[in-house]
Every structure is written in structure tokens, then in C-alpha cells.
Amino acid sequence: MFTFIDTLLIGLTSGAVYSLMAIALVLVWRSTRVVNFAQAGQALLSTYIGYECMGRFHSFWIALALAMILGAGVSALIEMLFMRTLFKRNTGPIAGVAPIIATLGLLGIIRGGIGIFMGGKETIIRPPLSNVGFTISGHTFALSPFKLVILSAVLIMMILLSLIFTKTNIGLALRASAYAPEIARLAGVKVDAIRTLGWAIAGAAGAAAGMLQTPNGTGALSPDSLEFSLLLVFGFIAAVIGGLESLVGAVIGGLLLGLVLAIVLMYVNATLLFMTAFVLLIVVLLVRPQGIMGKKAGRRA
């Protein structure tokens, strides 16, 4: 019984981390119709920034805030310097692929750069709250105060961002710019600035994912650690399962992925991690090619 509860808790808490990454990916997709593979690199960079800030201010929460702000800045800069040019050039056969490829290149540049400047250094971020599970009647559960923080961060982010998207003028401008940039411009929306804003929000979300997951894992941060690119793969799978369009979908996708992975690892075969993720994705897409929360016959990218 305890084992089953723990399995569910492991699934939910690890799924929350995938959701964080998925939220960042969905934000970029919703505001610019780009799958941003550089997100993993940006999260890595932001987390390094957060680590430096921790050294200076000795507070995880200040570091988290600064990492999110600077992460947003980096993301905005990437949009302005690279993506803007690519969006403008929407002709030619490569137009649909170019942004994806550019983000892959950016991922390589960020990782290489961090490798050169930060490689080999000992960089560890300790959680600000205990990561030791709650103990009830002698059993310690796979849920700790810090994991609760992550779970609630995911929910708060999802609700807050969903509200921004659906209830505010900025959200309306973000959606309009993504769906129909030309119409949005004709309606007076400063599409370029709005897109930069979309990337900035995503950059902040990605920074939060990095800053929360690092101490949740072993705490070690290294340019070589596959953590972030694995996170990207799983975050991306979560986002695709959820339907790419919807923040709620991203969270559902992440939690579902986490739960299924935990159950399979625990009860079926402990080595099937990557295959399970793949099979889950295929099954979801075969039933609903547009993802769980995706709208049917969505616009082409």
C-alpha cells in the first residue's frame, strides 16, 4: 500500500518537473509557433546565473527571482537577435524548419559556451527547504516540503499564465500574434514586441524549471549533465502529449508522463524508462493526433 502511494507521489512530483519544462515550451509555441529546443540550454544558463546569484545573495529565493528575470532577458534577446529575422523570412521551403534548426544551433552554442567557461567547476545548489519526505506513522513518503513547493509552483504557474493568456489584453495580443501575425499588426498590436514578451515569459518559466529541478535532484549542476537535455526531451514529450496549445495540457501531459513512468518502472520493468515515454507518446497521438488538450485541425506551423 505504501509502495503504491509512493509510486503515485513519485509520478506526480517528477511529472511536475516535466510540466515546468513543458510549460516553457508551450509558451513559446503559443506565442510564436516555434518549438524551442534551445530551452534546455536557456534553462541551464539561467540556473548557472541563479547559482552565481546564490553565491552573492545567499538566498535561494532571491536567486530564483533573479534567475527568472535574467532568464527572461536572455530569452528575449535570443528572440530579438535570431528568431525575429527568421520569422520575417516566411518564404522558401525551409521556412517551417528554420526556426527549429536555429534553436538546435543555439542549444549547441549555449552548452558549448558553458562547457568552456564553467566546465569542471563544482557547482551545487542545495534546496532551501528540506527535501526529506514527510513521515507519517513510521513511513517516510516520497513527498517532501520542497517537492510540495515544486508541485505548487507548477499549479500556480499554470493558473496564473492561463489567466494571463485568456483574461488579459496582453494575453489576447499574445494569442493573436501567434495565430495571425498580420491581422494582429493591422489591429495595432506590436507583434514583434509581443513575441519578444512571449519568449521572455517562457525564459522565466524555463529558469524556474532549472532552478527547482537542480536541488530537487542531486543538486549538482554541470554543463555535461544530461539532466537538462533529458528534461527537454521529456518536457517536450509532455508538451506534445498535452497538445502544445494549452498550459493545462502541458501540466496534464507532464503529470501523466510522470505517473506512467513511475508505475512502469515500479511494477513492470525498471529499465523501460525511455521506451515507456515513447510508447505513451505514440498511444496518445494515435488516439488524438493533436494531443490531449489540442484543438482539432490546428493551424499549420
Added chain:
Amino acid sequence: MTLIVSELCVDHGAIRAVDHVSLRIEQGQLAAVIGANGAGKTTLLRALSGLTPARSGSATWKGHDLLHSKPEKLVRFGVSHVSEGKSVIPELSVEENLNLGALWRRNAKESEQTRNKIFETFPRLEERAGQLADTLSGGERQMLAIGRALMAKPELLLLDEPSLGLAPLVIAQIFQSIRDLTTQMGLTVVLVEQNALGALEIADVGIVLNLGRIAATDRAQSLIENPQVRAAYLGY
């Protein structure tokens, strides 16, 4: 408050789509631009709203240079463009589509007044305010597109083929609303139309484009009566 275009040239790749066009549209006038497919009507309109860069020439409105401004900026000077086809965003609700037009105005109260006025003109939109624009009929979409443009409180309205793909009855209704709006709100309207007769019937002046050049300009009524224009564009 006059729209003055002089010697405007616009290229589409290697092709010159608009060739030394000069025209002058007075305030409060409804000008119909007619011509065959590929005559450069849409390109002319897109150049005026900053969507397509011009090659040479000039266009001014209220002293603003239209050719070298971004469309989002021109909206703030009172220039609204309803582009060809369904100029609505199907993924947004009717109300959101309307609100989009007034986002930059940042005055909620004023926007609401404008919206109510638009609902008076197009009651169908009010009935469907909460629905996705995707669910609207062609005519309703056109109303929504025009409504969205009006939300910006424009003084110069550029309309591209509002009759495209609509049934004759609906076209008549749309044209009538365009005429009414022009008169009531004192708008200056440039209406690009394939449906030449319908457009000329509500217009004050008419401009005939042929292969990017102006073939004729005159009062709309005179153009309707002009036998050559009738033969070439009105089909009788």
C-alpha cells in the same frame, strides 16, 4: 485630411504590381478601386497600410507618411486596414476579435462605447459575442472584420474585397453598411472590389486600375455610365 498618393510604384519580385499610381481622395469620400484580377488593387492597399514596402513614390494622410510606417503604427494615426479574405482570427471569440482592434487604445470605457456602437450596426455580432469566430458565416466574418477595424476609431478605412465569397443578398447588406458607416462616422474609405458595380454604386469616386496603372478615375456615377468601363468591368 486628404489621402494623397503620388507616383507610387510597388514591386512583387520581378513584377511591377503598382506602376506610378497617383490619386487624391478627399475626406469623407468613399473611393472604390476596381479592376481585373491582378490589376494591383490589393497591392496598392497593402502598400498604403505599410504591409508591403513600396519601391518609390509617396503617400500621405494627415501629413503622415504612409509608406514608411509599420501597420501597427498607422492604426494609431487612424488608418485601419481590413485585409483580403477572412480578416478575423478563427481561434479567438467574436468579442476577443473585436477587443483586439482596440487593444492599443488602453481606454476600456471608450472601447466599450465603440463596441456597443458596432453591435448596434451589426446586431448579429452581439448575439454571437461569446462564440469562436470559427463558427461564423462568411458574411458575419466580414462584419466582424470591419467591426474590428472600427474598434480602432479609424478615420481612413482600407477595405479589401469585403464581398469575396459572399452570397448576393449578404453582399448588398455589407455594402449598405459600408455606405452608412462612411456617412455616419465621417470616414474616408478606400474600397477595393472585384464586384465593380456594387462598389461603384455606393462609392463617391471610382478608380479603375489596369496592370498596375490607373486607367480611369472619375465620380463613381460617371464611371458607371462610361460605356468603356461598363464593357470592360461591369459586364453589360
Added chain:
Amino acid sequence: MIGTNRRKLLVASAVLVTGALTLSAIPAQAFSVRNEVGVTSNSIKLGITLPMTGAASPGYNKIPGAMKAYFDYVNANGGVNGRKITLVVKDDAYTPTASVQATNELILQDKVFAMVGALGTANNKAVAALVNPGRRGIPDLFVNTGFSGFADKKAYPTTFSLFPSYIMEAKIMSMYIKENFPGKKLGLLYQADDFGRDALAGFKTGGVTFDVTVPYAPLSQATPTTPPTWITKLQAGGAEVVVLFGVSSATAAALGAAYAMKYHPQWILGSVGGDATAIKLAGVPAPLFTGVQTASFLPAPADTTDEYVKLFQTINTKYNPGATFDNNILAGMNTAFVTVQAIAAAGKNLTRKGLITAIETKGSTFASAGLTPMAPTATSHTGYDGYWFGTYDGTATLKPNGGVYTVYTTDSGAGAVAKSTYKRPAMPVNGLPTN
């Protein structure tokens, strides 16, 4: 249409022909076999491939620095028979494709005399199959893997093992567990590949059965889902002693997840994932090490009473500034030391063949930091053959159990495990092997 097709074809041909011409324009290297390749009267060039980047690199990427430091030390003291040693390092990111490419470059372009310390089982296998140092007669010294097959001279005529095999380790560990933890519930967490499976075979031979076994897919330890599931399984199975055969990042993840779930079994770490600095670098704070046991064949890196450790620490400070002395540095230095010992044993007239013969005939008498003998012969290229067990204290310092190194020894086959009676030869003067 015809025009574009023709142009396409012409462009294609032009590009291909240019490619071919570029290739052919590079002059074929002239052949001159006066000296042995990679050796001059005053220099010896060696090569190594290992993961310097990527998931497998932390810890291992300190090895070349340590090797270079020891070579520099030897060079500063006149080199080996007047020859100074240089080491060319190539990154393979732990992928066989890159290892093959890098080894080819080392052999064909850099023209190294011998390979030394190449890391990884799959990588070494790919290199052996394709670059085939054996066919070319190139010594492939002291490969950095516990795959027992490399000791087979028939299959790998120029390859020499250094580490005891994973099978030996598991057999010795079986004996140790039976002696020290009788009747306890046992758990095994292992990497589900040949490394872990070799260990499984060893435990079977050693006669230990585990109550809970948890395999994990390589690289999966980095995801947030995986490590907590290990602990839940081990905990649910009631394991009191948990053996871990995985890489350091997995050890770190397991220790961290166990701490988070207040699970405190007796940990016994395999030598691959048992290095404290690598685990600490992966985020585990020192106090969590308290009571964790591991196996090693080299002296404890903090044991300054050991003459080798003392010397290597001095060399590391001087020639490898900034690198914290740990097990990887110790291992790297020791590999370099044995290499120098072998080259010295091959004599003044250094040839590849001579080097191989020297190791085969004199290898078992080589001085080295190892606490068990190396056992190469003319028919088998076995390296060290034993382990001792130690326990970490709260500062993550490894101390041998009972204060003395009790070394167990065995083979990769069905042979029994015995306490070693080996007495390590004294260190050559100043740590400079001469014979």
C-alpha cells in the same frame, strides 16, 4: 526544365569532383621506417581516448591531467632512457563512433607509439574490431575497463588489462558479504548493461542471491522519476545491505534519494561508482557518506602513509595545479607510472614488439601503487586481480576496514576467492622506475 536538370547535374558533378580532387590533392605520406613509429631518440608519443565531455565525463576527465602530470615529472627527471613522453588526448564523449575516429587519428595522423588507458568497454571493443591495434602491432596498454575479455591474448593480442574484472569484483564482494553480513536481506542496484550483467554473473559464481534486484537503464538516473523508484523498491523489499554496481552519477542519485526517504541500509559501492570526489561533485554532501563501504585495488587516496599516494600528491600539486587529489587522479598517475615502468623495462632500443614482450615477461614484477599484483603472462594479459574493502567516514574519507588493507584475490573464472599474501615491492627511488 531540361536546363535546370542539366545545371543540377553539372553542379553535382562539380562538387563531387572537387571533393575527390581535394582528397587526392592531399599527398600520400611518404613511408620511412627508420625509428619505430612515435619514438625518436628523445621522445615518445602516446595516445588516449576517453570521455572528456558528455554524461560519462565527470571524474574520468581528470585522468589525462593526472597522467600528463606524472609524465611531466618523469620528463623533468630526464625521461625514460633519455626520451620524454607526450600524451595526446582525444575526446570520444563515450561513443564508439567517436572512439574509432579518434583512435584512427591518433594512430594514422598523430602517429602515436602506443595507446594507453583508453576508457570504456563498448568503445574499446569497437576500436579493437575496427582500428585493430592488434593487427597493426600497436600496443593498447592498460585499458580503463573491467570487461574481463580484454585479458584474452588471442582475441586482443596487443591489449593489456589493468583493472580487475567486474566478475572478480563481484566474486570478491560475494565472499565479503557472506563473511560480514550473514543472514541480512540483500539488495542489488545495477546498471542494466554488460557492466552490471558481468557483476550479476560474478555474484552467481560467488554464491550470493539477492532478495531485491533493481536494474536501471544507463542514463536514466538523470531523470527525476528514476532514483526515487529504486529506493521505494529496495525499501519495499526490506533490503538491509544494498550493493550498487553503477556509475558515480547513479551512486549520487541513489544516496540522495535514499536520504530523502529516510532509508539507511548498509551501502556497498562497486569500485566504478565508489569514488567520493565524483559522488561529491555530483551533489552528495560528505556527511551522507558515513558508513558507506566500497572496494578498491589502489591505496585509499587520503592515505598519506602510503609512499605512492604521498609522491603522487606532491606531483599533482606541482604539475597539475588546481586539481583536487582523488581516486581518479591516483588511478591516472598509477596508469602513467605502470606505463613508464613498462617502457623502461622494454629497454633502450624501444619497439612496439619489445614493449609487449617486456610486459608479458616482467609485468608481474612491476612496481606500482596497486595492492595486488598485476598478472600478465605470455598467454593472458590480466591486470590487477584483487580488492580490499574500506568504509567512508563523515568527511567522505575512505579508510580500510580495521585500519589495514585486507586484500582478497581471485580470477574471472570459477577460481576461489582467497586472502592475498602479496607484498608490494618497494617504490623505486623518487618514484622513477628504471628497469
Added chain:
Amino acid sequence: MHKLIHSNIGRLLFFGALGCLLFLAGNRVDELRVYQGATLAMFVVAISSIILLTGYSGQVSLGHGALLAIGGYSAVLARNYWSLPIWLCFAVAVLATAAAGSVLGTAAARLSGPYLAGTTLALAVGLPSIANQFSFLGGEQGLLFDVGAPPASLGADFSPYKWYFWIASSAALIALWWLQNILRSRYGRTWRAVRGNEVAAELAGIHVGKAKTLAFTLSAGLAGLAGALLAMTIGTVSPSAFPLTLSFSLLTGAVLSGVTTLPGVMIGAVTLVATPEIANAISHRLGDSGAVTSNLPGLLVSALLILVVMLVPNGPVEQLRSIRTRRSVSTSR
């Protein structure tokens, strides 16, 4: 002359001549270059496969490494378990991967851009890990692939690398020749139509789903061939031989080649082979610091990727061609 080149027989002759030239070149250079030549030929096939898929049918695959793995493993299994002659092993690789590709392609035809990218990405991560589940696939260590010694008639000093080079370049030439033909056929036109505008293509009576599936199948066949060649050039197959980075670098190669132009394929392949060497030379200049040496190749490739996408998005060859077209248009006016 151009009639000859345009005809099928002419093209065959042309590729034959090219082959002779390549083999002559192979005799002139040292062993390392010959080996790199074999790798180059492998990349040419792999990149053409992506060009066929992305450039001609508009589908994005981030998981081509997985298809290469299928090809590599099936060739090795055919060799090790059935002891088939080597050329048959390559045929098995092509057919097996094409079969897998048709299944995948059927699923892929239902998915639009990012969903397909996600699926193929997950495939690239998930598929190689299967090898760990079944012992006949050799686990993490993988299986050895012994192509066999070169025929004795070629002489005793004929090195294995030269033999690999011959096999790989022949395979690449045949693949390119076949691809040239198919792209000029009805299918080629169909794919271009689909890429241009799916709706219009559908209206013109093209079965878009079928066209896409076919493109995926054929592309997979090429990828299978590349996988078998890769297995040959590294002498082994193992999960770590097909990492996610392989998929990404193939995509990079395709972009550098210009995803829509087959003739550019050499540029991408040469870049992939040459980058590590150039990076080595640069980091040597910079003083051989470990961090620089290890990270520079990745950094260089990524920078190149960005530059190409930003400056010459359709690839150098296409760019040249469009400049020329523009010039000829402006002079004709």
C-alpha cells in the same frame, strides 16, 4: 552533350565516371583520409535521406539516428546470424528500415509539424535502449560487424579501410543515382507539390497521406543503408553509436547542404567530417585547454548551423542558383 547527361543512361555513365575518379582518388591518399572518405560517403547517404524527407516532402525528422540504428542492427544481424554476403546484408538493412519507415510514415502522415518532430525525437531516445532488453542485440556493448577482408585479387597491401571506402562510395553513388532518378520522376513532382501546398496538392488529385508515407519509406530505406555503412565504418553496432546527437548532426548536415538541393549534400558531409579536425587545429592554437578542446567542435557546428539558417537559409548551392536566376532575370529585362 547535355542530352546525354539528361538521359538515364547518360546519368548512369556520369556516376560511373565519378566512381572511377573517386576510386583513383582513394589510391592517392593516406589511410586516415581513406577512412574519412568512407565516413564521408556514409554521411552523404544519411544526409540525402533527410533531404528527401524534409526538403522534398516537407516532413521533419529529429530521430533519423533511430532509423540508422535499425539499418545498422539489421545488417549486423543478417551477417552474424545468417552469414549473408556483405552486399545482401546492406540490402537487408535497406529493406528492413524501409519497412519500419513505412509503419512510422503511416503514423507520421497523420501528424503535423511539431507533433511529428516530438514523435521522432522520442523515437531517437527510446529505440536504441531496446538493444538493452534483448540479449541477441548485444546489450550496451553491442555486436561486432565483420565486413570481411577485401578480396585477395585486390592484392595483399589493399587495406581494409580502402575496402570500406570502396564499398561506402559505391553505395553512396548508387544511392545518389537512384535518388536523382526518383526525384525526377512522377513521385518527385508529387512531393514537391505536397511540400508547396498540401491543400492544393490534395485538390489536384494527389493522395497526400500516401505521398508522405512513400517519402518516409524511401527516406528510411536510405537511412538504413547509411546505418549499415556506419556499422561498417565503426566495426560494431551499439546503442551509444546512435545517440541523439547523431540525429541532430545529420539534420545539421542537411541544413548545411541546403535541405532542398541534393547537389549540396557533399558540403554538409564534408563539414561534419572536417569540423572536429578544424576545431582541433583551432584549440591547438588556443593552447590546448581541456575545456576548449572538448567543447569547440560542438560549438563550431552549432555556430555554423545558425549562420547558415540566418544567412543562406536554403543552403549554399540553392543560394548560388537563386543569385544566378535573379541575375538572368534582371539582364533579360
